[in-house]
Amino acid sequence: MILALGAPPLASQGSEQATAGEKPLSLFEFFCGQDDSIPLIQLDTDWGQLVRDKMKEEYQPGVLRFRHKDGSMAALDVKVRARGNIRKQVCHYPPIKIKAKKSQLKALGFQPANDLKMVLPCSNGRLFNDCVVREALIYHLYQIVYPVHFRAKLVNVESLKDEKERSAFPALFVEDEEECAARLGARVIQDGVIRPSSLEREAYLKMCFFQYMIANTDWSVPNRHNLETLAIPGSDRLVPVPYDFDYAGFTGTNYAVPYHALPIENVNQRFFLGQKVTEAEALETSKFFLDRKEELLQRCATFGLLDEREVFSAQKYLSTFFDLLENEKKVVRIFANAD
Numbered sequence: 001m002i003l004a005l006g007a008p009p010l011a012s013q014g015s016e017q018a019t020a021g022e023k024p025l026s027l028f029e030f031f032c033g034q035d036d037s038i039p040l041i042q043l044d045t046d047w048g049q050l051v052r053d054k055m056k057e058e059y060q061p062g063v064l065r066f067r068h069k070d071g072s073m074a075a076l077d078v079k080v081r082a083r084g085n086i087r088k089q090v091c092h093y094p095p096i097k098i099k100a101k102k103s104q105l106k107a108l109g110f111q112p113a114n115d116l117k118m119v120l121p122c123s124n125g126r127l128f129n130d131c132v133v134r135e136a137l138i139y140h141l142y143q144i145v146y147p148v149h150f151r152a153k154l155v156n157v158e159s160l161k162d163e164k165e166r167s168a169f170p171a172l173f174v175e176d177e178e179e180c181a182a183r184l185g186a187r188v189i190q191d192g193v194i195r196p197s198s199l200e201r202e203a204y205l206k207m208c209f210f211q212y213m214i215a216n217t218d219w220s221v222p223n224r225h226n227l228e229t230l231a232i233p234g235s236d237r238l239v240p241v242p243y244d245f246d247y248a249g250f251t252g253t254n255y256a257v258p259y260h261a262l263p264i265e266n267v268n269q270r271f272f273l274g275q276k277v278t279e280a281e282a283l284e285t286s287k288f289f290l291d292r293k294e295e296l297l298q299r300c301a302t303f304g305l306l307d308e309r310e311v312f313s314a315q316k317y318l319s320t321f322f323d324l325l326e327n328e329k330k331v332v333r334i335f336a337n338a339d
Helices: 028-032 047-052 088-089 102-107 126-145 177-184 200-211 279-291 292-301 307-325 328-335
Strands: 001-007 038-047 059-067 073-082 096-100 116-118 152-161 163-172 187-189 229-230 239-241
Touching: 028 152, 028 163, 038 047, 047 073, 059 096, 073 102, 096 102, 116 307, 126 152, 126 163, 126 200, 126 292, 126 307, 177 187, 177 328, 200 239, 200 279, 279 292, 279 307, 279 328, 292 307, 307 328
Parallel strands: 038 152
Antiparallel strands: 001 073, 038 059, 059 073, 073 096, 096 116, 116 163, 152 163, 187 229, 229 239
């Protein structure tokens, strides 16, 4: 089914679709290209069945509707299934994967690509919605820190509730690793043992400091936990790309707890997981972050769907990190751990 229903365009809509002679965009790129707006989409499926059968990860039918580049309402028949690990177990609503038919995508002028990966609020209510927005912000903050990153796009979702009225909530599209690799001309490396020494040093250091900044310890290099590793042209070492930040203290989920072996009691206590960091590396990387302090804080202020209270909270959270970096003795004591 492909529909084209007349409708007014979204305000501040960008030129997301490819022009004549250019390669068509994927659906993810289409949404990501709307830099100055938060797209409104409709996703209808049997949510009760999705929740009941989330551990099975079986596809079920749905319909995805969104504004096309000309302002008309486009619709795609899709298949929807649960995905993920911990979130699928602890959350009422699991993260989902959305698969569209290639023929329908082509008919609408899109490049058939990988399935859409969407993060939903863990449950109903403002607190859960805020967590999705803050996690989306983390992806955008990391874009400031390092050029090799996963793109993410915050959207507003409307969906039928009890087949009577529509409910609305924020959700997060996260770039598929293969689509990210294709964008960068890179390869996803999933085999073999990975050690910090296998990684591009600058990328590793900035990632470690970033994870400390957002108070995230839910990642690991050896088993690639919440990390992808990419072979980037021109680099003789792999580049780590972090994702899944729901256990970060900055995100604020109510189910996040630190790994039992770590010497912290809650996820808001920062703990540095970087290894064999020299004093010179610690000082240089701290200067890098201090130089971007205002840009990172400003990104919090301008990020969509964060109200004044949330902006203040986000900036205050990051400011404690920057205050620490102003003290070189503390920087050396916390981050420099080379033998």
